[in-house]
Amino acid sequence: QEKTTFILVMGMTGSGKSTLVQHCTGNNVQVGHGLQSCTKLPPIFSYLYSFFHEGHHIHLIDTPGFDDTNRSDIDTLKTIATYLSTSFANGVRISGIIYLHRISDNRLSGTGLRNLRVFKKLAGSNAWPNTVIGTTMWKADEYMQGEAREIELSGDVTYFGDLLSRGAKLFRIAEHETGAEEQRHSSLRVVSHLLQRTRTVAVIDLRIQRELVVDGKTLDATAAGREALGNLYHLRRQLARQVEIARHDMQDALKVRDIESARQLQAIETECTRKISKSQKQQQKLKTSLMEIHDKEVDKL
Numbered sequence: 512q513e514k515t516t517f518i519l520v521m522g523m524t525g526s527g528k529s530t531l532v533q534h535c536t537g538n539n540v541q542v543g544h545g546l547q548s549c550t551k552l553p554p555i556f557s558y559l560y561s562f563f564h565e566g567h568h569i570h571l572i573d574t575p576g577f578d579d580t581n582r583s584d585i586d587t588l589k590t591i592a593t594y595l596s597t598s599f600a601n602g603v604r605i606s607g608i609i610y611l612h613r614i615s616d617n618r619l620s621g622t623g624l625r626n627l628r629v630f631k632k633l634a635g636s637n638a639w640p641n642t643v644i645g646t647t648m649w650k651a652d653e654y655m656q657g658e659a660r661e662i663e664l665s666g667d668v669t670y671f672g673d674l675l676s677r678g679a680k681l682f683r684i685a686e687h688e689t690g691a692e693e694q695r696h697s698s699l700r701v702v703s704h705l706l707q708r709t710r711t712v713a714v715i716d717l718r719i720q721r722e723l724v725v726d727g728k729t730l731d732a733t734a735a736g737r738e739a740l741g742n743l744y745h746l747r748r749q750l751a752r753q754v755e756i757a758r759h760d761m762q763d764a765l766k767v768r769d770i771e772s773a774r775q776l777q778a779i780e781t782e783c784t785r786k787i788s789k790s791q792k793q794q795q796k797l798k799t800s801l802m803e804i805h806d807k808e809v810d811k812l
């Protein structure tokens with residue numbers, strides 16, 4: 512009797528998700544070229560890749576990552592949340608998570624850190640024992656730097672420290688240069704570890720699944736949604752300040768009849784105001800979309 516096991520694969524665009532999925536399944540998963548993502552907006556189950564391993568029928572869920580050149584963080588979160596809450600409401604339970612990170616990245620800042628923060632909030636700490644952080648792109652000539660980064664990232668709670676201290680495990684995924692067999696082996700080692708973990712905890716309810724489906728929250732009220740919105744608020748505060756300064760300077764310019772400067776300042780004000788309204792629309796998206804999902808779930812009951 513084989514068990515059906517769902518494993519979520521997450522990480523930034525270009526972190527090697529599709530490559531890992533491909534090595535596990537042996538299937539022809541489309542792999543991105545450079546940093547351009549191939550995970551386009553999907554029909555909901557096109558994320559699933561299945562194979563058999565150690566008596567389990569395993570379904571890997573390949574998710575779109577942040578830093579996608581074609582999509583905003585809010586849209587990406589919305590897509591993942593929609594998938595996770597819909598499948599949860601239909602009885603699909605996740606048993607493990609693989610979070611991939613490129614060790615070749617100099618620092619974890621900007622988008623990388625934002626992605627990790629949203630991921631932590633989305634999964635919740637109950638998920639850590641069934642989580643693997645997989646580091647990819649170990650370049651042979653930068654091995655020392657890689658190891659130094661690994662130590663830094665593991666020891667700091669801002670990065671992987673909190674996950675690791677609560678049961679997550681760190682794995683290195685083999686490089687292209689080591690050959691396909693070794694890459695496949697190192698990818699399956701991660702899967703084997705997660706299967707081992709399921710003997711203790713068979714399935715995990717992700718925080719965002721509980722929040723959306725059990726508590727009936729809208730996405731903007733979930734921990735992950737608030738994390739993503741925090742970035743929007745920050746951006747909006749900066750823009751509002753710029754608008755204020757532009758208006759003030761414009762009045763000064765008009766007093767001395769400097770029409771050209773006033774015109775330029777007017778243009779800045781208009782542009783900032785447009786960006787503010789765009790960010791408000793993004794925020795609104797989180798509200799409306801989840802109401803739509805909830806309506807659909809209610810219909811099914």
Ligand SMILES: Nc1nc2c(ncn2[C@@H]2O[C@H](COP(=O)(O)OP(=O)(O)O)[C@@H](O)[C@H]2O)c(=O)[nH]1
Pocket residue numbers: 522523524525526527528529530531541542543544545546548549576647648649684685686687
């Ligand atoms: N050098 C190197 N390149 C890799 C490795 N894993 C993936 N890549 C390449 O990095 C790019 C992005 O990988 P992909 O699996 O599509 O990342 P995804 O966006 O997370 O799905 C592709 O060109 C891969 O061939 C690795 O371990 N080493």
Ligand SMILES: [Mg+2]
Pocket residue numbers: 528529530542543548549550573
């Ligand atoms: Mg991909």
